[in-house]
Amino acid sequence: MLKQYLYKKTKTAPLAVFRFLFGILMAISIIRFWKLGWIESLYIQPKWFFTYYGFEFIKPLGVWTYFLFIIMFFSAISVALGYKYRLSIILFFLSFTYVELIDKTTYLNHYYFVSILSFLLIFLPANASFSWDAYKNKKKHFTYVPTWTIDAIKLLIGIVYVYAGLAKLNSDWLLQAQPLATWLPIKSNIPVIGPLLKLHWVHYFLSWSGMLYDICIPFLLLYKPTRKLAFVLVVIFHFLTHILFPSIGMFPLIMTFAVFIFFSAEFHQKIITFVEEKVLKLTIDKKSDSLFIYPSSISVFIKVLVLLFFVIQLLLPWRYLAYSGELFWREEGYRFSWRVMLVEKVGYTIFTIVNPKDKTQFEIRNEDFLTNFQIKQMSFQPDFILQYAHMLRNHYIKEGIENPEIYVKSYVTLNARLSKPFINSKVNLAKEEDSFKPKNWILPFYGTIKGL
Amino acid sequence: MKKIVWSLTVLLVLFSSISCSSDSSESDSRVELNRKALLESIADNQVIPDFTDFSVETEALKVAANAFREDANENTLNNLRAAWLKAYKVFQPVATYDLGPAFDVAYYLNLNAHPLNVTEIEQDINNPNFNASDLNFSIKQDVQGLPAVDYLVNGLGETDTDILAIYNGTEGQAYKGFLGIVVDRIDNLTDSVLAAWNGGFRDDFVNNDTDSRTGSFNEFINIYIEYFERRLRSSKLGIPAGQFTTGTFPDQIEAVFMPEVSRELLLDALTNSQEIFIGSENTIGIASALEDLGREDIVAAVTTAFTNARNAINTLDQNLKLQIETDRQAALDARMALQEVVVLLKNDVVSALSITISFQDADGD
Numbered sequence: 001m002l003k004q005y006l007y008k009k010t011k012t013a014p015l016a017v018f019r020f021l022f023g024i025l026m027a028i029s030i031i032r033f034w035k036l037g038w039i040e041s042l043y044i045q046p047k048w049f050f051t052y053y054g055f056e057f058i059k060p061l062g063v064w065t066y067f068l069f070i071i072m073f074f075s076a077i078s079v080a081l082g083y084k085y086r087l088s089i090i091l092f093f094l095s096f097t098y099v100e101l102i103d104k105t106t107y108l109n110h111y112y113f114v115s116i117l118s119f120l121l122i123f124l125p126a127n128a129s130f131s132w133d134a135y136k137n138k139k140k141h142f143t144y145v146p147t148w149t150i151d152a153i154k155l156l157i158g159i160v161y162v163y164a165g166l167a168k169l170n171s172d173w174l175l176q177a178q179p180l181a182t183w184l185p186i187k188s189n190i191p192v193i194g195p196l197l198k199l200h201w202v203h204y205f206l207s208w209s210g211m212l213y214d215i216c217i218p219f220l221l222l223y224k225p226t227r228k229l230a231f232v233l234v235v236i237f238h239f240l241t242h243i244l245f246p247s248i249g250m251f252p253l254i255m256t257f258a259v260f261i262f263f264s265a266e267f268h269q270k271i272i273t274f275v276e277e278k279v280l281k282l283t284i285d286k287k288s289d290s291l292f293i294y295p296s297s298i299s300v301f302i303k304v305l306v307l308l309f310f311v312i313q314l315l316l317p318w319r320y321l322a323y324s325g326e327l328f329w330r331e332e333g334y335r336f337s338w339r340v341m342l343v344e345k346v347g348y349t350i351f352t353i354v355n356p357k358d359k360t361q362f363e364i365r366n367e368d369f370l371t372n373f374q375i376k377q378m379s380f381q382p383d384f385i386l387q388y389a390h391m392l393r394n395h396y397i398k399e400g401i402e403n404p405e406i407y408v409k410s411y412v413t414l415n416a417r418l419s420k421p422f423i424n425s426k427v428n429l430a431k432e433e434d435s436f437k438p439k440n441w442i443l444p445f446y447g448t449i450k451g452l
Numbered sequence: 453m454k455k456i457v458w459s460l461t462v463l464l465v466l467f468s469s470i471s472c473s474s475d476s477s478e479s480d481s482r483v484e485l486n487r488k489a490l491l492e493s494i495a496d497n498q499v500i501p502d503f504t505d506f507s508v509e510t511e512a513l514k515v516a517a518n519a520f521r522e523d524a525n526e527n528t529l530n531n532l533r534a535a536w537l538k539a540y541k542v543f544q545p546v547a548t549y550d551l552g553p554a555f556d557v558a559y560y561l562n563l564n565a566h567p568l569n570v571t572e573i574e575q576d577i578n579n580p581n582f583n584a585s586d587l588n589f590s591i592k593q594d595v596q597g598l599p600a601v602d603y604l605v606n607g608l609g610e611t612d613t614d615i616l617a618i619y620n621g622t623e624g625q626a627y628k629g630f631l632g633i634v635v636d637r638i639d640n641l642t643d644s645v646l647a648a649w650n651g652g653f654r655d656d657f658v659n660n661d662t663d664s665r666t667g668s669f670n671e672f673i674n675i676y677i678e679y680f681e682r683r684l685r686s687s688k689l690g691i692p693a694g695q696f697t698t699g700t701f702p703d704q705i706e707a708v709f710m711p712e713v714s715r716e717l718l719l720d721a722l723t724n725s726q727e728i729f730i731g732s733e734n735t736i737g738i739a740s741a742l743e744d745l746g747r748e749d750i751v752a753a754v755t756t757a758f759t760n761a762r763n764a765i766n767t768l769d770q771n772l773k774l775q776i777e778t779d780r781q782a783a784l785d786a787r788m789a790l791q792e793v794v795v796l797l798k799n800d801v802v803s804a805l806s807i808t809i810s811f812q813d814a815d816g817d
Contacts (some may be wrong), residue, residue, distance in 0.1 A: 186806040189487075189662050239709055346803040348795045360698040376809070411795045418753055421797040 006303065009146040009291050012129040012259050013268035015150050016082070019126035021257045023080025026092065029250045030073045030225070039065055042106055046191035046371050048391050049103040053434060058101040063104075071095045072314050079121075082131020086122070089432060093118040097306045104384075105377045109340050110251040113160060120309060123302050124149045125292045135282065152306060156313070158218035163317050163338040165214030169229055170342075172328075173211065177203035178415040179344035180210075187244060197244075213237055221262040234259050296332070323438055328414060329422075329445035331381055332438065347380030347422060349410040351392060357399050364392060380412045380425070382442050389429035406430040419444030420446045466796075468668045486744065487661045487669045493736035494672060495654050498728065502545040503646040503741040509539040510639040513601070517635040524619035529612055531604045533710075540598050540707060540717060544723040548679045552657060553648030555626045557592065557641055563597040566687065567704040570607075573600060578623065584633045584788075596734060599706075600634045606710035658809070663810040673738065677797045680725050685790040688718045689765075693783035695777050702776040712775035726758045737788055742804055750800045750806040764789035 033039065043065045061068060072095040078088035083230045097115045100106070125145050127133040134141035172178045181203040188194045196202050199327055213233060220230035238252035258262075276282045294302055321332030327334060328343050351364040369391070378384040389406045396404040406429045410422040420443075423429075427441040454807045513531065516535035516655040520528040543563065550560045573595040576582050587596050617629055624810040649657075660668040686695065687706075694700040730751075731737025764786040769775040776783050802809050 003677060089626070182745075185665050278732055344803055348798050350791075362697050363695050365696055372809075411799055412803045413799040413803050416747070416804065418749055419795055 004183045006146065006148060009144040010147040010284045010294070011265035011269060012142055012145045012152055013265050014263065015126045015145055015153075016128065017132035017154060017268045018258070018261045018272055018370050019082060019085075019121070020080050020130065021260065022121070023076050024079070025250065025254050025257060026076035026096075027073055027080065029254075030076060030251065036070060039069055041371070042373070043099065043102055044373060046103065046105075048374075048388075049376070050105050050378070050387055052101055052104050052212070053383070053436075058098065058204050065099070068099060072099070079126075082127040082133050083132050085127035089118060089121050089126075092416060093122060096443060101194050103374075104335075105374045107335060108251075109338055110248075110254065111392065112336055114254075116309075117153075117156060117315070120152060120306070123306055124152065128292045141288070142290045143288050144291040146292070148306075150261065151169050152310075152371050153217070153258075154222070155310060157255075157258055157261070158222075159310075159313055159343070160338050161218050165211050165216075165236060166452055167317075167342055168207070170210035170449050172415045172449050173207050173342065174451070176415070177207045179341070180207050181293065182344045182416050184244065188356055190243060193243070203331060204217070210237075217259075221259055224264075227262060230262075231259065277452075323441070325438070326445035326447075326449055328449055329412075330442050331383070331441065343415055345380045345412060345414045346376075347378075347410060347412040348419070349379040349391065349408060349423070352409070353392065353396055354405040354407065356405055357401075357405055361412050369395075379410070380422070381440050383434065385410065385423060386429055386434055386439070387433060389432075390434070393430040404430060414447075415449075416447075417447050458663040472730070480786075483599060487663075487667075488658065488739070490738070490741055491658045491661055491668050491672070493731075494728075495649070495657050497543070497735040499549045500646070500649050500654065502542075502724075503642065503649060506539070506542045506546045507639075507642045509535070509542045509648050510635075510642045513539045514635045514639045517601075517631055519762075520619075521632055524616055524624070524628070525542060526612060526616065536598070536601045536605055537710070537713060540602075540713070541720050543591070543598060544720040547683065547721065548724060548728065550679065551675045552653050554645045555675075557644065558593065559641060559645055560683070561590075561593045562587075562641055562694050563638060564599065564706070565593040566599045566706055567594070567701075567708065568599040568603055569594040570603065573630075577626050580626075582630075584636070587633065587637050592643070592674070596634050596637060598607060599708075601631070602707050602709045604631045604634070605709075611816060635681060639685060654728065656737065663806065667806075670807055673801070673805065674809060676725070676728060676738070677794075677802070677809070680790075680797060681794045684718070684721050684725060685787060688714075688721065689772065689783060689790065690787045692772065692778055693785055693787055700776050700780055702773040705776070707770045708773060711771045713770075714772040715765065715768055715775075716768040719762070722762060722765065726762075729754060738801065738805075742801065745804055747800075747804045750796065750804055753800070754793065754796045757789075757796055759794055761786070 043060060044062060046060075049060050052308060067435040071091055075088045075092035075095065078084060081093055092452055100111050100115055125142065127140070128142040128145050163177050168174070177200070181200070182196040184203055184206070188198050190197065194265070217230055217237075218232065220233070238256045241248060242252040293299075316338035320327045320337070322330040323330065325332070330343070333397060349366075351366075352361050353364065354361040366378075370378065370388070381451040385408060389408065393404055394408055407425055407427070408423045408429055409425050411419040413419040422443060424441045424443055429441065432439075501647060513532075513535045516528070516532040520532045522528075546554075547560055547564060554560070574675050576586070576592075576595055586592055605615070608627070618624065646668050657668045660666070664670065687704075689705075690696075691700050692704045704713060706717050709714050727735065727737070731739055738753070742748070742750050768786055769778075772783065798809065801807070
C-alpha cells in the first residue's frame, strides 16, 4: 500500500503555486523586517546573545547580518521565480535558519515553521513547472509529481494546526478563557467588534472556537465538500487574529496563503494557465505528461529523510512529558511544539553577584548587558536565566572576581495569577550546568493547570 | 456534509454559552475599561493641578531668591531656604509626569539630576563668560535645578554665617548671579510645561485613548513605573545605599546639603505614587482600571506593598545620608520593600492591563 502511495502521481501545479507564494511572502517579510529596523535592533545592537543549547557555535555577524538578509531576500525571489531552485531554497533555508539561531530571544513558532518548511522544500520538486528552470530547460519541465510531495506540505500544515489545537486542551484556556480574557478587554477601542471584546462569553467563545478551529481545520480542508467553507474559516480566523493581535505580523497572511495547497490541482492549473497565457504570453506544450522521478541513486534516501523529518515533527512536541511539573511554568520542552498564544507570562528577574572572598555583593542592572526585549524574554524563561547567569559569571571572572556566585530573585505572573517567586534564590546559578535534565532550581508552580 | 458543518457551528455556540453561563451573573458578564475617564482624571485632577501648584512655588522661590540677592542676610536666607524646601516637596508629584511637553524639555533631569556636580558648578559660577543659556545643554543638567539651589542655600558653608560670608564677600555677585539664573530656569521650564498642558496638550493626551503602545494610557503607565523604579526606588534610596555596587554613595541622596529632609522627600514621592495608583476622593487611580477588569487581587497586593514600603522607610533615620553611613542594611531592606511594589507594577499590573513595557519592537506569537 505504501508502495502504491509512493507511486501515485498528481499534477505539479499546487506545488508550483505554493513555491511561488512562499517565495513572494518571504521576500515581503524580509523587506518589512528590514524596514522596521529590526535587523539593527535585534541582531546588531545587543551586546550579548542567547544561543540555542547545542548551537553555541552560531555567532552574531554584526553588520554582516545585513549581507545575510540580502542573500535571504534574493534567494526568496529566486525560489518564487523557480530560478536555480534547489540552490536558492538551500541558501534561503541556511540564511534564514542561521539568523534564527543567533538569538532565541526572537524565537517565534512561525519563524520555526518557515525554517522547517524551507528545509522540507529543499527535497520537493517545486520547480517542476511554472518556473524559470522549467521554461529554460524543457527536460526539467514535468506535468506530474509524486502525490506525496504535495501531501508532505499538507501534513506539515496539518501538524502545526492540530498540535496548536491540542495544546489548547487545558483548563486555563478552556475553563478560564485565559489568556484571551486578559488580552481582549483592553482592545475595546477596535472599531465594530471592540464592544464585544469586553464580554466574558466572547472570551470563552473565542477560546473554544479557536481550539476547535485548530484541531478541525486540516480535516475540513482535506475533505472536498467542506473545503470552501474551511477556507472561509481560515480567512476569518486569520483576519481576526490580525485585527486582535497586530503584533503577530506576517503570520496570518502566510498561513492563509499556505492553505491554498489544499485546493485541487485544477484550481492551481487555472491560475498557472492564466498567468502563462495572459501575463507571460508563453506557449506551453499542454500535451506533455512527463512525471518527475527522483534519480534512483537518491530516491530512497530522500524518502527516508522526509519520513524521519515527520517522525521528529510528530514526536518533538511530546518531549515535555519527560519532565514533571507544570510545563507553562517551567517551560521544559515548550518550544518547537506549536504552543501559540497560550500564556500571558511576565517576569521580573534580578541578579546579585557575590564575591565569595569578602562576601561583598551587588545587584546587576540588566540594562547594562541586555536590550529591553532580551530582558523581557529572559525574565520568565528558566533557560535564559541560567544562560544569562553564566554570561555574568564569565564577565565578572574577567573583571577579577574569583568564582563569583550568582543568585537570582525572580517573580513571575502566569495567566492572571499574582506574581510568585520563580527561582530558588539560595541556589548559586554560576555552578548549575545547562542541560536537558530537569532544572531543580525552579520553584514549584503554585496553581494547577489541568490538561494536555 | 453541510449538516455536519452546521452541527459543528451550533456545537461551537453551545459550548461557549455553557462555559460562560457557568461563572457569569448579569453584573460581571462584561468588563468595562474606561480609559478616557482615567486619562481625564490624570490630566485634570493630577497633572495640571500639580504643575499649577508647583508653578506657584517656583514663582515664590524666584521672589525669595531675588530678595536674598538684593540683601543677603539671615532673614532672607531663611526665607529662601523655606521656599526651596517647599518647592522641593511640591516638586515630588510633578517629577512623575515626565511625558509630553515635560519629556520634550528633559524636565525631570533639568530640575532634579542628583548628585550635583559640585566641581563643575563651582567652575561655572566663577566663569565670567557663563551664560544663562548654557544651562540648556544636556551636559549641564547636573549643575542646575533644585539640587543646585540646595547647594547654593545649604552647601556653601557649615553655618549660615559662613554661607552669608560668601554671598557678601568678593565673589558674592557671581554666586548671586548664578542663583538667579538657576531659579529663573526652574520657573521658566515649569511655566512652559504648564502652558503646554493648558494649551493643546491636555486634549491630545486625553483623546489619544487607544490601546496601542503610543496611546496615552500605555505611555502614562510606562512613565509611572519607570519613575517609581528608577527615580524613586533607585535614585532616592537604592543607589546611595549601594544596590548596584559593593560600596555606598550616601552623597547621592536628594537634598544632600540638608540631608535631614531626605526621608521626607522620599515619603512625599511615595505618597504621590500611591495616590496615582489607588486614586483619591477626586481622582481616579490606575486601580480603577484593574477593578474594571476584575483584578481586585492586584489592587490589594499593591496597596499592601505600598504600606509595607512606607513602614520600612519610616523605620529609617530622617537623614538618609546618616542612615546609609551608619546602618546600610536597613536602607537596603527599605529598598527591598520598594522593590516589592516594583515587582507587582512591572509584572501583574503590566500583564493585566496588557501594557507594552519595553519599547523594543518585535513580532510576538
